[in-house]
Amino acid sequence: MPGTLIIGAQWGDEAKGKITDMLASKADIVARYQGGDNAGHTVVVGGQTWKFHLIPSGILYPRVLCVLGNGMVINPKRLWEELDSLSARGVDISPSRLKISRQAHLIMPYHLALDGASEAALGQAKIGTTKRGIGPAYMDKMSRQGLRAWDMLRPDFRQRVIRAVEQKNIWLERVYAEPTLDPQAVADEYAGYAERMRPYIADISPLLYDAYVAGKELLYEGGQGTLLDIDLGSYPYVTSSSASAGGAAAGLGIGPRCIDRIIGVAKSYQTRVGSGPFPTELLDEIGDHMVDRGAEFGTTTGRRRRCGWLDLATLRYSARVNGLTEIALTKLDVLSGLNRLRTCNAYQVGGETWTDWPADGEALEGCAPVYEELPGWEEDLAVSAWEELPAETRAYIAHIEQRVGVPVKLISVGPDRDQTIYR
Ligand code: IMP
Numbered sequence: 001m002p003g004t005l006i007i008g009a010q011w012g013d014e015a016k017g018k019i020t021d022m023l024a025s026k027a028d029i030v031a032r033y034q035g036g037d038n039a040g041h042t043v044v045v046g047g048q049t050w051k052f053h054l055i056p057s058g059i060l061y062p063r064v065l066c067v068l069g070n071g072m073v074i075n076p077k078r079l080w081e082e083l084d085s086l087s088a089r090g091v092d093i094s095p096s097r098l099k100i101s102r103q104a105h106l107i108m109p110y111h112l113a114l115d116g117a118s119e120a121a122l123g124q125a126k127i128g129t130t131k132r133g134i135g136p137a138y139m140d141k142m143s144r145q146g147l148r149a150w151d152m153l154r155p156d157f158r159q160r161v162i163r164a165v166e167q168k169n170i171w172l173e174r175v176y177a178e179p180t181l182d183p184q185a186v187a188d189e190y191a192g193y194a195e196r197m198r199p200y201i202a203d204i205s206p207l208l209y210d211a212y213v214a215g216k217e218l219l220y221e222g223g224q225g226t227l228l229d230i231d232l233g234s235y236p237y238v239t240s241s242s243a244s245a246g247g248a249a250a251g252l253g254i255g256p257r258c259i260d261r262i263i264g265v266a267k268s269y270q271t272r273v274g275s276g277p278f279p280t281e282l283l284d285e286i287g288d289h290m291v292d293r294g295a296e297f298g299t300t301t302g303r304r305r306r307c308g309w310l311d312l313a314t315l316r317y318s319a320r321v322n323g324l325t326e327i328a329l330t331k332l333d334v335l336s337g338l339n340r341l342r343t344c345n346a347y348q349v350g351g352e353t354w355t356d357w358p359a360d361g362e363a364l365e366g367c368a369p370v371y372e373e374l375p376g377w378e379e380d381l382a383v384s385a386w387e388e389l390p391a392e393t394r395a396y397i398a399h400i401e402q403r404v405g406v407p408v409k410l411i412s413v414g415p416d417r418d419q420t421i422y423r
């Protein structure tokens with residue numbers, strides 16, 4: 001099946017990087033469709049560690065064409081930092097390897113300034129963003145004031161940048177009492193990026209469609225996760241893009257029928273970074289065990305991730321809203337050494353029991369998880385076949401499948417590629 005979509009089924013950081021990398025090695029095209037450099041994933045190839053924020057890790061495979069979709073917001077400065085560092089390590093970054101949608105929006109320096117200023121103004125109620133300017137860039141997109149990659153091809157690009165900076169200076173100065181930006185300096189900087197980006201900017205919709213029709217292998221890569229989706233996540237504690245399956249078609253200019261397989265990547269426990277309710281959060285030594293064994297620190301911001309028991313009510317929600325065809329279950333080895341495991345299958349709210357995730361940041365605040373308990377295992381899971389997994393581990397996976405109603409086809413028991421079990 002040529003069109004495979006891979007998405008985060010939780011609050012991001014599901015270790016999508018490894019799964020994406022494995023699938024990318026067999027793909028012809030890897031395309032990202034939303035978000036920007038708020039994403040971060042690490043892949044280990046041949047003993048070398050690579051960190052990616054904007055560029056799909058598929059760039060490491062010479063036959064793969066990487067695509068940045070129209071649903072994305074791209075910070076050209078960060079794009080070039082990433083491309084230059086790849087190039088310095090011998091990766092071919094010529095325009096034949098990477099296409100950027102002409103409709104993708106640009107992250108400008110004022111977006112970063114506004115992200116920081118807005119978070120500071122919110123005080124205790126802050127979202128806990130990555131401060132990469134993501135929200136303000138999508139605000140401009142929706143209010144039809146954004147600058148797009150396409151504008152970089154137009155002769156008056158500098159003037160457009162100057163006008164945009166002048167406008168945003170009013171906000172910075174009058175609303176947030178923040179320092180303003182020098183319009184000429186920003187225009188000069190972005191004119192330089194435009195010069196370099198021009199050969200990469202393309203109409204990606206026909207490119208993807210033609211490849212799909214020709215039977216090529218396409219991998220669509222989602223950033224963040226379903227519970228951070230602007231429409232379907234734990235609003236307002238979400239990112240500003242469509243991180244779930246629905247975003248893929250709109251963010252790439254393809255029809256939904258070009259998506260044949262939808263893999264939800266889920267961690268074997270639950271994590272989140274930033275603010276917002278988290279019913280199964282563990283603020284005890286079990287949570288510390290997950291942070292330590294799972295190295296739960298953000299790739300983009302280095303923040304310690306909050307950890308808790310696996311929430312199957314959210315996973316069931318994810319399976320429904322994304323139409324998951326399968327689950328890739330990651331970091332199962334992190335649970336080794338815990339003698340009892342819990343999963344949340346419903347919430348207690350007042351006198352009521354909710355089996356569906358309410359998808360509302362405020363309603364979630366009052367939710368107490370209803371847990372089920374299962375036996376844990378001691379073994380470190382250094383195995384490569386399903387039959388070799390401890391009986392308790394297999395029972396844990398069977399329990400997930402039973403409660404969520406989606407098969408777990410891939411199980412990851414460590415960061416290396418060979419620490420993967422297929423079913
Ligand atoms: P923003 O995307 O920077 O606006 O941040 C909004 C929320 O999404 C915050 O809670 C961030 O921590 C979270 N977030 C954004 N990107 C990621 C990611 O790649 N992984 C996990 N959380 C993310």
